[in-house]
Amino acid sequence: MSAHNQNESVQALYEGDQSKLYSGVMAHHTDVNSPESKAQVKKIWKIFWILLFITLIEVTIGMFFSKAMPIGIRNFGFLALTVVKAGYIVAVFMHLGDELKNFMITVLVPLVLFVWFIIAFLADGNYWLWINKDSPVHAKYEQVIKK
């Protein structure tokens, strides 16, 4: 989508409002029935169907197959599908995919903190289990997670 393109007629429309520089009116977006507009609407609905389909897969697995699957594979599958859904929402619905690469990097890089965050806390959980390894519940816990 070219909603952010600037052009020479900017001067006349600017009128001191900075937002005008970057909004759709500046990119000669006048005809909502143009092929470009219709293609964009089609894309939005396509993403909707993809999101719905992924959610249906998740719910079906959660309802019928989650007890039968190895827990590691199941959880990895759920998390992977979640990240795919999040990616579609951010890239298409929030239009981050249409922004400049500089801006995408600026928004996404701080989220790398989560990598450390998750690893640190899982390691802490492991440690807690280790210091409680002599408790009677712990032996049964081993059975539960390996069911």
Add this chain to the structure above:
Amino acid sequence: MLQAAPMAKENVWGGGRSPYNVSYGKMMIWFFLLSDALTFGALLISYGTKRFFSAVWPDANQVFKSFPFLEGNDLPLLFVSLMTFILIMSSVTMVLAVHAGHYGDKKNVAVWLLWTIIGGICFLGCQAWEWTHLYGECNGLWGAFTTENMPFDSFQGFFNMHSPAVADIVVHHSKVAQEASHQFFNYFFTITGFHGAHVTSGVIFNMVILINVVNNTYQKRGHYEMVEKVGLYWHFVDLVWVFVFTCFYLL
């Protein structure tokens, strides 16, 4: 400053133009959402940590198996699927409103915003029902499992008692199961409550901009960027729900 086309390939960081090609307001809503993502992330990771610590944990298929007017039937995950569908749908109507805004199409902006508001209210209604239902199941919201040595009957329904190992812990180490129920529901009400507060404020923002759209505020301003900014917030709320859904209902 404004002859953008000829200088497009020149020095991006030399001043006189936005290196990101976004307005101040839009950049700041992104940074706000980034900080909000860290808050939600912290809540969900601390939920995961508590879960990791515990030998047993309530089973989503046992806790969330009711549907309005069909109470007593075993319908795991069905109601939350409906809630998820409503929120995804309202995200689509919001992005269609933003799209119409790019073309200055006032009528369609108003129509799609109205659908988005309806979707948001439906979601909040579902959440109110679910909270009321769980209030009945737990005899309380936060801190319903803090009485010392509660009988295991008061929480065994939340666990997968078909698994012998889980049933053994719930029956013979009921303190562990009680503590797990306590953690599970405290986090559930805190996180879905915080998310619900976001949905509520999103609905209010949507109402405010709908009034502005109808009053031609953005038509006079020459662009609908405010719809885009509120849209970003609304999509973020949907995004958070995707993760809440995975963490509480699926994993």
